[in-house]
Amino acid sequence: MAEKRAVAARTATRGAPTTTARSVSQPDDGMPGRKAAVPKRAPRGRPKLVDGGIIRKNILDAAIRIFAERGLSGARIASISKLAKSNDRMIYYYFGSKEKLYIAVLETLYVNMTDAERELALDLTDPMDALRRLAVFTMRHYIEHPEMITVLNNENLHRGRHVSKAKSLKRLSSPALEMVEKIVSRGISQRVFRADVEPLQLYIAIMSLNYFYVSNRWTLTAFLGRDLMDAGELSRWQDWVWKMLERSVAR
16 A cells, blocks of 8 residues: 555656746746746947037028028027027027127138138239239129128128127138238238238228128119129129229339
């Protein structure tokens, strides 16, 4: 009998489920009936980075356009942020206020022109040709960047109240004037220019003769009945400006 009971016990033990082995589908936390969580697949490609410099530039570009179209008073922060595909908060973060943004626009316009002047790489060994190239460049820059004309016209209505707050203005005007001073100095030393040529007056003459023509092109076209932006009209005016400048400095 004892032998029969031992055999029966061994048979029952072999048929019972083990308590130590785990089901394949059972998770490690011991919760029966739950399937193991499938890990999420990592996103492909590099994460997108926000470049603060690009955001600031986009805001400035949009602000130049809006201020040129509507002036300081008519421009709205919401319009600028929408055009820049940004938001109002970013404008205040980078610039602080609409007025400070407007001042930054004025500085940017002067920086762009000064940088373009530097790229001319004028040959001072021929001061008369260097002066001619500078005069031609000034006219071309105003024509290619009408937004500079309109923004500066608007600032003149404010009597320069905002541009005078630009800390970098003096630093920006110095290289342009220094370029004219070098041309005049070389021209005098070569006895090509008169000794009494004043660089500042010459610089103002170059700026004003070209600025007036471009800034008043619409009213003068209507008043004179001639399309001043016609290629022939532009060429004749540039030739006339150059002859006047040449006669004013030549010995």
